[in-house]
Amino acid sequence: MTHESHRVQMARSLGRLLKGFQSLTSLPAMRAQRSHPSACVPCRTTVALPSLFSFKPRDFSLPNSSWSSEMMRLYDHYNSQCEVEAERGETRGGPWQRLPSYNRSLKYATGGVYLSKIIQSRARLFTRNIREPGAAFEYVLFVNKEEQRCVCIFQAGHLLEGPPGHVHGGAIATMIDNVTGTHATVLSGPVMTANLNINYRSPVPLGSTVLIESSLDTKEGRKTFISCKVTSTDGSKLHTEATALFLSINVSHLLRGG
Numbered sequence: 136m137t138h139e140s141h142r143v144q145m146a147r148s149l150g151r152l153l154k155g156f157q158s159l160t161s162l163p164a165m166r167a168q169r170s171h172p173s174a175c176v177p178c179r180t181t182v183a184l185p186s187l188f189s190f191k192p193r194d195f196s197l198p199n200s201s202w203s204s205e206m207m208r209l210y211d212h213y214n215s216q217c218e219v220e221a222e223r224g225e226t227r228g229g230p231w232q233r234l235p236s237y238n239r240s241l242k243y244a245t246g247g248v249y250l251s252k253i254i255q256s257r258a259r260l261f262t263r264n265i266r267e268p269g270a271a272f273e274y275v276l277f278v279n280k281e282e283q284r285c286v287c288i289f290q291a292g293h294l295l296e297g298p299p300g301h302v303h304g305g306a307i308a309t310m311i312d313n314v315t316g317t318h319a320t321v322l323s324g325p326v327m328t329a330n331l332n333i334n335y336r337s338p339v340p341l342g343s344t345v346l347i348e349s350s351l352d353t354k355e356g357r358k359t360f361i362s363c364k365v366t367s368t369d370g371s372k373l374h375t376e377a378t379a380l381f382l383s384i385n386v387s388h389l390l391r392g393g
């Protein structure tokens with residue numbers, strides 16, 4: 136196979152992958168497979184996997200034993216608004232949608248085995264690359280399409296220390312980029328971060344649970360402007376504020392090496 140045809144095939148697969156990701160938030164019928172008893176963890180609503188996933192990978196956005204009671208309380212709060220009971224035991228969509236989260240982009244895509252060999256078989260998403268539950272980034276994202284905002288419940292583990300007893304600024308920036316980037320992808324399709332401005336207002340205690348909220352400011356052509364803040368879970372303490380600019384890209388941009 137020529138270099139050019141490799142690139143064409145990779146571009147097609149990346150396109151399919153992104154389409155699948157976007158379909159998670161654009162299709163109405165995305166209820167959990169209730170026939171799956173294993174899905175009966177404390178989550179009432181699960182977004183179905185896109186059809187491009189050939190088998191069921193681990194969804195890191197579901198609760199695990201490391202989650203604090205505050206993390207669970209907030210998870211239940213948003214998750215309970217992901218679907219509501221309607222007549223005759225049927226369910227219909229609520230205002231929020233939980234976004235599933237995997238540690239690999241390409242492995243689970245159609246043709247992914249082939250692709251991951253070419254690109255990097257050991258590649259893992261930065262925020263999902265530590266096996267020990269609770270050690271680093273524990274988080275779940277919910278998106279509210281109507282209000283064009285996103286909320287992330289984030290529990291910062293002991294490996295994220297920066298100043299003694301507090302979370303590293305780079306880890307906070309990573310999560311802000313992650314949340315706003317995911318939000319921009321939901322709103323605008325494939326994007327890359329062009330600009331990220333962060334003001335650190337008060338340190339985040341290590342081990343604590345915080346809220347990361349992202350909202351759309353405006354869309355202008357290829358540009359998606361997003362604002363974000365990190366607060367204590369009761370909203371009384373502002374930890375961090377940020378603004379971000381995302382530019383829509385054609386996935387071939389990535390294959391050209393930017």
Ligand SMILES: CCCCC/C=C\C/C=C\C/C=C\C/C=C\CCCC(=O)SCCNC(=O)CCNC(=O)[C@H](O)C(C)(C)COP(=O)(O)OP(=O)(O)OC[C@H]1O[C@@H](n2cnc3c(N)ncnc32)[C@H](O)[C@@H]1OP(=O)(O)O
Nearest residue numbers: 152156240312313316317320325326327328329330382393
């Ligand atoms: C990313 C998708 C890939 C596929 C992955 C597959 C599945 C993923 C599924 C879901 C993903 C979900 C969540 C994502 C999670 C986390 C997000 C992480 C995101 C990142 O971690 S991503 C890495 C860091 N990111 C970079 O590595 C970017 C490097 N960079 C570039 O690749 C280029 O720089 C680019 C593409 C940004 C622009 O390049 P370009 O050639 O397309 O555009 P150009 O330069 O012509 O600018 C057009 C107009 O934007 C204005 N403009 C440009 N830059 C500006 C700036 N900085 N400030 C203010 N304005 C700016 C210009 O002034 C002009 O404005 P005007 O039109 O008004 O004149």
